[in-house]
Amino acid sequence: MKSNFKTLATGVALSTILFACQKENKTQTTVNANAIPVEVINQIKAQGFSTDGVEKVDGGYRVENDIFLSTEDLTHPNMGVMLRVGDEEQYRTTNLIKSLPRTITISVSNLDAIWTTATDTAIARYNAMGLRITFQRVASGGAIGVTGADLGGGGVLGQSSGFPDANGNPPNKITINNRAGTFGTNPSVQWLGTILAHEIGHTIGFRHTDYKNRAYSCGGFRSNEGSAGVGAIYIPGTATGGDPNSWMLACTDGSNRPFNANDKTALNYLYK
Numbered sequence: 001m002k003s004n005f006k007t008l009a010t011g012v013a014l015s016t017i018l019f020a021c022q023k024e025n026k027t028q029t030t031v032n033a034n035a036i037p038v039e040v041i042n043q044i045k046a047q048g049f050s051t052d053g054v055e056k057v058d059g060g061y062r063v064e065n066d067i068f069l070s071t072e073d074l075t076h077p078n079m080g081v082m083l084r085v086g087d088e089e090q091y092r093t094t095n096l097i098k099s100l101p102r103t104i105t106i107s108v109s110n111l112d113a114i115w116t117t118a119t120d121t122a123i124a125r126y127n128a129m130g131l132r133i134t135f136q137r138v139a140s141g142g143a144i145g146v147t148g149a150d151l152g153g154g155g156v157l158g159q160s161s162g163f164p165d166a167n168g169n170p171p172n173k174i175t176i177n178n179r180a181g182t183f184g185t186n187p188s189v190q191w192l193g194t195i196l197a198h199e200i201g202h203t204i205g206f207r208h209t210d211y212k213n214r215a216y217s218c219g220g221f222r223s224n225e226g227s228a229g230v231g232a233i234y235i236p237g238t239a240t241g242g243d244p245n246s247w248m249l250a251c252t253d254g255s256n257r258p259f260n261a262n263d264k265t266a267l268n269y270l271y272k
């Protein structure tokens with residue numbers, strides 16, 4: 001997930017971050033676009049991910065700001081289906097979690113204590129849904145490890161190590177950017193909980209709600225999504241029109257985004 005602080009009017013400090021991020025992003029995009037082989041760009045596009053701002057990172061590539069695709073992920077396409085909620089809301093799944101009902105354990109390490117509370121906040125949101133997937137925080141290890149690492153100063157807040165694998169298991173890592181100042185000073189637990197709920201969403205198969213046009217939540221980013229040509233499942237009776245509050249929007253404006261009606265429809269559809 002990435003920050004988009006344009007609507008976060010909390011003073012000069014964050015305005016400074018905004019301008020710094022934009023400047024840095026522009027530079028990064030230009031530099032990295034030249035560094036990514038065309039073959040890799042085509043593989044990313046074929047899987048329906050945006051090829052805008054692809055970053056080479058250790059062991060693979062980061063796409064759409066917060067999704068890590070390993071070289072293995074790229075050479076073994078994992079397409080899935082598109083899930084349409086209303087006319088605008090779109091979630092796209094790759095593989096889903098299998099062996100339901102199931103409890104997925106999550107541990108937190110190498111992060112400030114507030115992240116433990118934020119993890120509990122995210123877990124509580126999922127568990128309140130009454131899904132066949134539940135989450136439980138454990139002291140160490142577990143199916144998913146939430147851990148801190150320096151993801152740079154470009155506004156990236158966190159990333160998921162991909163989507164469920166072919167066996168229906170979640171990726172085992174969510175990385176939160178622990179570079180000083182990434183989350184400003186005194187961030188709200190609800191916001192951090194939203195970020196974690198977002199990254200957890202990827203681990204159980206959710207794509208970005210606005211994957212067709214990331215400018216919807218990310219502002220300045222160009223719309224440049226790949227076309228995977230896969231089928232769509234439309235969920236009848238769901239609201240039409242844009243939804244500025246989904247927890248799976250690609251960028252955050254710093255606000256709390258608990259599951260809204262469309263989000264709940266999508267979660268229930270896949271895992272109730």
Ligand SMILES: [Zn+2]
Pocket residue numbers: 001066067198199202208249250
């Ligand atoms: Zn994301």
